[in-house]
Amino acid sequence: MAGRVVVSGIGLITAIGHGREAFWSGLLQGKSGVSPVAAFDTARYPVHNGAEVREFDPANYVRRLDVASLGRGSQFAIAAARLALDDGALGAGDADLGRCGVVVGTTSGEPQFIEAFDDALVAERDTVRVGGEFVRRYPSHMLAVHVAAEFRFGGGAITVPTACSAGNGALAYGCDAIRSGAVDVVLAGGADVFSRITYTGFARIGAVAPERCQPFDRGRKGMIPGEGAAMLVLESSEHAAARGAHVYAEVAGYGLSCDAHHMTSGHPAGDGAVRAMEMALSDAGLEPRDVSYISAHGTGTAVNDRLETLAIKRVFGRTAYSIPVSSIKSMLGHAMGAASAIEAAACALAIATDWVPPTLHLEDPDPACDLDYVPNAARKHAVRVAMNNAYGFGGSNASLLLKKPEVAA
Amino acid sequence: MDANAIRDTVKQSIARITGIPPDQISDTASYTDDLGLDSLSMLEIAVDAELCFRVKIPDDRLPEIRTVRDAVRIVSEYLGTPVEA
Amino acid sequence: MTRVAITGAGIVTPIAQTPAELHEALCRGVGSPGPLPEYAASGLTCNLGRVVDPGVLAEALSGRPSSTIDKTGQLAIVAAQRAIAACSLATAAPPELGLVLGTMFSGAHTIGEFDRRALTCGPEFASPLDFANTVLNAAAGQTAIRLALRGINSTIAGGHASGLQAIGYATDLVAADRAGALLAGGAEELCLESYVGFCRSGVLCGTNGRPGHVPVPFDANRTGFALGEGAAFVLIESACRAESRGVRVLAEIAGVASVVDPDAILRGFCARSVIAEGIRRALCRAGVAPEEIDAVSAAANGSYAADAEEAAGLAEVFGGCAALPPVTAIKSVLGETLGSAGPLQVVAMVEAMRDGRLPGICGLRDPGDCFAAGSFASRTRSVRIRFALVTAVSPEGGCCALVLRAPGADR
Numbered sequence: 001m002a003g004r005v006v007v008s009g010i011g012l013i014t015a016i017g018h019g020r021e022a023f024w025s026g027l028l029q030g031k032s033g034v035s036p037v038a039a040f041d042t043a044r045y046p047v048h049n050g051a052e053v054r055e056f057d058p059a060n061y062v063r064r065l066d067v068a069s070l071g072r073g074s075q076f077a078i079a080a081a082r083l084a085l086d087d088g089a090l091g092a093g094d095a096d097l098g099r100c101g102v103v104v105g106t107t108s109g110e111p112q113f114i115e116a117f118d119d120a121l122v123a124e125r126d127t128v129r130v131g132g133e134f135v136r137r138y139p140s141h142m143l144a145v146h147v148a149a150e151f152r153f154g155g156g157a158i159t160v161p162t163a164c165s166a167g168n169g170a171l172a173y174g175c176d177a178i179r180s181g182a183v184d185v186v187l188a189g190g191a192d193v194f195s196r197i198t199y200t201g202f203a204r205i206g207a208v209a210p211e212r213c214q215p216f217d218r219g220r221k222g223m224i225p226g227e228g229a230a231m232l233v234l235e236s237s238e239h240a241a242a243r244g245a246h247v248y249a250e251v252a253g254y255g256l257s258c259d260a261h262h263m264t265s266g267h268p269a270g271d272g273a274v275r276a277m278e279m280a281l282s283d284a285g286l287e288p289r290d291v292s293y294i295s296a297h298g299t300g301t302a303v304n305d306r307l308e309t310l311a312i313k314r315v316f317g318r319t320a321y322s323i324p325v326s327s328i329k330s331m332l333g334h335a336m337g338a339a340s341a342i343e344a345a346a347c348a349l350a351i352a353t354d355w356v357p358p359t360l361h362l363e364d365p366d367p368a369c370d371l372d373y374v375p376n377a378a379r380k381h382a383v384r385v386a387m388n389n390a391y392g393f394g395g396s397n398a399s400l401l402l403k404k405p406e407v408a409a
Numbered sequence: 410m411d412a413n414a415i416r417d418t419v420k421q422s423i424a425r426i427t428g429i430p431p432d433q434i435s436d437t438a439s440y441t442d443d444l445g446l447d448s449l450s451m452l453e454i455a456v457d458a459e460l461c462f463r464v465k466i467p468d469d470r471l472p473e474i475r476t477v478r479d480a481v482r483i484v485s486e487y488l489g490t491p492v493e494a
Numbered sequence: 495m496t497r498v499a500i501t502g503a504g505i506v507t508p509i510a511q512t513p514a515e516l517h518e519a520l521c522r523g524v525g526s527p528g529p530l531p532e533y534a535a536s537g538l539t540c541n542l543g544r545v546v547d548p549g550v551l552a553e554a555l556s557g558r559p560s561s562t563i564d565k566t567g568q569l570a571i572v573a574a575q576r577a578i579a580a581c582s583l584a585t586a587a588p589p590e591l592g593l594v595l596g597t598m599f600s601g602a603h604t605i606g607e608f609d610r611r612a613l614t615c616g617p618e619f620a621s622p623l624d625f626a627n628t629v630l631n632a633a634a635g636q637t638a639i640r641l642a643l644r645g646i647n648s649t650i651a652g653g654h655a656s657g658l659q660a661i662g663y664a665t666d667l668v669a670a671d672r673a674g675a676l677l678a679g680g681a682e683e684l685c686l687e688s689y690v691g692f693c694r695s696g697v698l699c700g701t702n703g704r705p706g707h708v709p710v711p712f713d714a715n716r717t718g719f720a721l722g723e724g725a726a727f728v729l730i731e732s733a734c735r736a737e738s739r740g741v742r743v744l745a746e747i748a749g750v751a752s753v754v755d756p757d758a759i760l761r762g763f764c765a766r767s768v769i770a771e772g773i774r775r776a777l778c779r780a781g782v783a784p785e786e787i788d789a790v791s792a793a794a795n796g797s798y799a800a801d802a803e804e805a806a807g808l809a810e811v812f813g814g815c816a817a818l819p820p821v822t823a824i825k826s827v828l829g830e831t832l833g834s835a836g837p838l839q840v841v842a843m844v845e846a847m848r849d850g851r852l853p854g855i856c857g858l859r860d861p862g863d864c865f866a867a868g869s870f871a872s873r874t875r876s877v878r879i880r881f882a883l884v885t886a887v888s889p890e891g892g893c894c895a896l897v898l899r900a901p902g903a904d905r
Contacts, residue, residue: 044616044617044618045617045618046468046618065759097756098753098771101752101754102754106630107629107630108630109630109651111605114602114605114606114609114687115609117606117687117690117691118606118609118610118613119613121606121610122610122613122614127686127690128537130690130691130694131694132694132695132696133695134687134690134691134694134695135688135691135692135694135695135697136695136759136890138602138691139598139599139651139653140600140630140651141598141651141652141653141656141888141890141892142890144652145653145754145758145759145890145891145892146759148754148756148891149756149757149758149759149760149891151756152756152757153754153756154753154754154755154756154768154771155753155754156752156753156754156892157652157754157891157892158650158651158652158656158659158752158892159650159651159652160648160649160650160651161600161629161630161631161649161651162630162631162634162647162648162649163629163630163631169648173648173663176666176667176670176672177666179670180666180669180670182751182752182775182779196609196612196617197605197608197609197612197628200608200609200612200617200620200625201608201620201622201625201628202625203617204452204456204617204618204620204621204622204625205449205452205622205625206452206468256592256645256646256647256648257590257644257645257646257647258592258593258635258638258643258644258645258646258647259638259644260638260639260641260642260643260644260647261639262447262449262639263449263626263627263632263635263636263639264449264625264626265447265448265449272644275590275644283672392629392631393626393629393631393632393635394629394631394632394634394635394636394638394647395635395638395639395647396631396634396635396647396648425561426559426561426562426623427559428558428559428561449622449623449626450562450623452622453621453622453623456619456620456621456622459618459619460615460619465618
């Protein structure tokens with residue numbers, strides 16, 4: 001079996017704060033990032049709330065590249081990456097940059113550029129206003145390429161655009177790249193920006209809640225679209241030890257599966273979700289009873305929360321009732337491809353601090369959702385192993401397991 | 410006249426999605442049990458009709474549309490109040 | 495490390511529907527991309543390209559409704575189902591066959607149409623079914639549903655190198671025993687959004703001031719590339735598994751590496767030194783020396799600077815232009831097919847190994863001074879290929895190199 005992979009740095013841009021400290025204290029305080037949408041006019045929509053990132057100035061984070069050449073997605077990714085590298089005390093002299101890679105998960109990439117393309121085409125009935133920058137900035141791999149360019153990494157840069165499970169998918173990819181020996185360090189995570197395309201789509205299919213996100217509550221009405229980014233410094237344990245890096249958690253394993261059932265609805269018995277969790281446990285050499293905390297996908301839709309609860313019970317049996325399960329989407333909304341990366345960061349911090357974040361707005365639990373969802377208040381809890389679950393359009397399921405560095409498999 | 414136009418539009422939508430020729434889609438065939446449509450497809454068919462006839466059916470009435478006949482009935486109700494597009 | 499074998503391949507392209515047909519067409523040199531009627535009156539200064547005949551897709555998908563799947567998804571499904579059919583998986587289908595798909599633009603046309611309809615008619619009239627296809631992994635999701643693929647389902651975006659990187663990722667997964675078998679490859683549709691985009695950025699032939707339309711890789715008079723479209727998947731599994739199933743190994747993937755040039759976006763192309771590094775890493779992982787490579791399938795597509803840089807990168811690795819093995823560039827016929835390019839190059843090279851012939855670079859008249867005339871030729875040649883190198887290079891900096899080993903080649 002290949003070497004061990006650790007998390008040695010965490011950086012985030014979120015609707016409740018930027019950087020590890022602001023993010024974590026915000027989560028534990030139950031801070032909400034939900035507010036009326038500011039990015040565009042929602043008058044013609046049936047819903048009006050979102051979880052947008054506030055007070056973000058890319059100039060604070062972008063030093064090498066020209067900010068004006070970067071889409072907002074790339075700005076988020078670079079910002080989270082810089083915060084992660086600073087957090088992990090990983091400077092240019094601490095690693096062979098040719099053996100450092102970048103993997104960014106996303107759902108939409110840089111939608112503002114195709115939206116501008118469409119604005120021009122609709123207004124002019126012609127593509128005459130589309131410029132040369134569209135093809136240089138729009139494609140989703142530019143998120144990763146820009147991060148690599150900003151920090152001069154040479155060990156590969158790709159984007160994993162697997163929708164709402166992309167963050168976990170990127171972390172799994174990064175972990176494997178390190179285990180294969182191709183690279184020593186990977187900046188891995190996810191980034192997504194608030195976009196009218198995404199908001200329009202979710203609103204049209206009736207998936208968006210009018211007020212707030214209430215995972216597992218009987219009165220839940222859907223998700224709240226959000227945005228943000230999280231990048232984690234993944235490092236081989238040898239490389240981290242050699243430079244005396246602080247380690248938050250170790251990547252214990254992961255599982256990836258596909259429902260192969262429907263593009264937007266999960267498998268009715270949660271089969272794919274169950275397989276992903278079981279594969280992750282098997283990969284990590286752990287038993288269900290070893291898991292201390294589950295960070296749920298928990299979007300707040302009627303279907304997801306019920307199916308996810310069912311899937312957890314199928315994997316964990318009676319043990320499910322003694323494992324705290326929370327959804328931080330109750331606070332951050334659904335940051336799409338960034339969501340599971342942000343949630344992975346939360347898992348790493350839960351392990352490092354022995355606190356679990358709450359599920360906010362849980363006032364009247366759905367009888368079909370009867371697990372311990374850490375309602376409304378954060379809780380001190382020994383977290384040795386954390387499971388992070390994510391499910392995306394296209395039926396992609398991804399479960400990631402993190403553990404305290406000293407837990408033996 | 411309007412009812413026929415609505416019926417044809419709805420059957421065209423169903424045909425596009427399912428591959429079943431319009432003349433083989435009965436007015437009373439169940440969307441779910443007979444035509445195998447899922448919720449996303451049923452929503453698509455409703456939006457196609459809304460777009461074609463410039464109407465807006467409130468979301469809470471959509472679950473009433475379980476057959477072509479239901480669609481014709483409900484779209485007709487809202488034809489009197491077309492939506493500005 | 496588990497040895498990784500290719501046991502099947504499936505393609506859908508404008509000029510061929512099977513790997514053998516593709517090889518024949520490339521060996522005959524059926525010509526460069528020609529005018530596209532749909533873009534002729536557009537006012538765009540390039541209107542060359544190759545598109546898949548819609549009838550081909552309709553026929554391949556007949557029997558099950560497919561109108562809710564967009565073109566990118568349809569390309570992926572057809573190529574994937576052809577790959578499965580080609581390797582007799584029906585006799586021993588793994589319970590959880592997975593898919594890794596590379597694409598640069600995904601369903602950009604669907605995304606654009608969805609957005610434009612909402613803009614024109616109002617967000618309340620947006621199409622729910624189109625929304626399902628706006629996620630960048632839609633093609634992989636649709637393929638999984640259509641073919642009941644319940645294993646790992648991943649999508650890789652790396653610009654022009656997406657597809658080869660997808661094969662690289664899948665190779666690593668199989669080599670690490672994370673998956674028993676995977677379909678790996680790519681799909682890319684030629685659409686209004688990408689076509690206009692590339693035109694406006696001056697990379698297509700006829701859009702950048704260089705005279706004429708010469709989308710010929712490595713030619714001294716090349717003026718840029720022409721777009722193509724298509725999809726290709728290879729079925730990969732461990733060599734042991736293939737042997738125990740009694741299926742023929744078409745080739746082994748001996749090594750893959752991915753690197754990136756962090757300065758490429760400032761320069762406009764990936765530097766020769768980075769391309770050379772990517773190739774060296776792949777050779778090292780394969781345990782193969784440069785002099786053992788019998789043929790190269792290059793990423794070159796007619797781009798003025800990028801083609802030269804790739805040739806220089808190859809020369810760096812092989813010890814000079816004179817020491818280069820025969821080089822082919824299939825984009826001379828297919829055009830630049832972005833996410834499906836690397837996989838098509840792999841499929842074509844596997845056929846070249848089987849047949850003992852390397853296709854010439856179609857339309858090549860003058861390789862120019864820095865290219866050794868012997869290695870870059872327009873004529874198809876007999877070559878015994880034991881080890882081959884396939885490269886994929888994206889102008890934003892991504893570079894992937896893959897080493898193939900022919901069945902029976904000594905190790």
